[in-house]
Amino acid sequence: NVLLAGTSTGFWRSLNGGTTWERTFSSAQITDIEFKPGSASHVFASGYGNTFYYSTDTGRTWNSRNLPATSVNRMEIGVSPASPNLIYFLCGPHVGSAGNYKGLFTMTTTSSYGSATITTRSTSPNILGYANDGVDDISQTWRNISIYVSPTDALDIFTGGCFIWKSTDGGVTMTKSSGTIHADNHFILKH
Numbered sequence: 001n002v003l004l005a006g007t008s009t010g011f012w013r014s015l016n017g018g019t020t021w022e023r024t025f026s027s028a029q030i031t032d033i034e035f036k037p038g039s040a041s042h043v044f045a046s047g048y049g050n051t052f053y054y055s056t057d058t059g060r061t062w063n064s065r066n067l068p069a070t071s072v073n074r075m076e077i078g079v080s081p082a083s084p085n086l087i088y089f090l091c092g093p094h095v096g097s098a099g100n101y102k103g104l105f106t107m108t109t110t111s112s113y114g115s116a117t118i119t120t121r122s123t124s125p126n127i128l129g130y131a132n133d134g135v136d137d138i139s140q141t142w143r144n145i146s147i148y149v150s151p152t153d154a155l156d157i158f159t160g161g162c163f164i165w166k167s168t169d170g171g172v173t174m175t176k177s178s179g180t181i182h183a184d185n186h187f188i189l190k191h
Contacts, residue, residue, distance in 0.1 A: 004059050006030025006045055013059045025053065025062045031074060037081035046075040050091060050102075054113045065114055067091065069102040078147035083154035085110050088171070089118075090159055092128050092141025101128040101139060104159070104171040121171035128161030132176060140184070148188035158188050 003014040010026035011033075029047045036042035045053040045062075050072035053064050067075070069091045078088035087109075091102040103123045109116035125134025128141055139145075139161055146160035155170040158177065162184065166177040 002040075002058060004033060004043065006033045006047070011045060011053075011059060011062065024059055027064075028053070032076050034077045034079050037079055037084040039084070044077050044079070044087065046077050046089070048074050050075065052077070052087075052089060052107075052113075063114060067103075067105055067118060068120065069105070072102050074141045074145055076145050076147045078149040078157060080149040080154040081151050082149075083108075086154050088121075088147055088149055088157065090145060090147040092139055092145045092161070101126055101141070101161070106170065122174060125174065127159050127163075127165040127174050130162050132163075134165075134174075134176070144184040146188045160188050164188070 001015060001017040003018050005012040008029045010023050011030050012021045013024050014021045028051065030045050031047045032045065034044045041056055041058045043055045043059050050067045050069045051064050052067060053062050055062050067089055071093055072091045074092050076090045085108050087107045089105040093102055104121040106119050106121055107116045126136055127134055128139035128145060129136040130138060141161065144161060148158040150156035155168060157167050157171055159165045164177045165174045167174050
């Protein structure tokens, strides 16, 4: 009966299957929600900006932490049951600002999200842009940005913007995986 919703007015929680809702967080627009694999109480959220939101009581209360990236428009979170304590953060630039994507970051923690080390995995090439080789300085992360982490190997990831890019080393190196047709990639799912 517990339902969680990230909206343009914040984070909402229902304890009765959606009959009534309580807003538990209203400081940001939420565009992505992920559960820590194997946990029903640890919830992660992100939206517009470089702030990571986390809850350890199924969304009843929230804390936040900024990532070491500037001019971030939108951030997506990636997690995997292969490594439940590893969190990926894919950050895109502000609308109208030049520059490639703002970085792929990771956090590994078994206790405190507030003090865990955040590591920069990569900041180039521009895996969110239009160019096949990632050398342009544009993106449309205001509209589409996505990340998928393999459920069997947490170092295997796919990112989506205008194209799909792949990494087998946790985002340190990225190679273009999709064709040459521009396609907005809002979600990446494995069937």
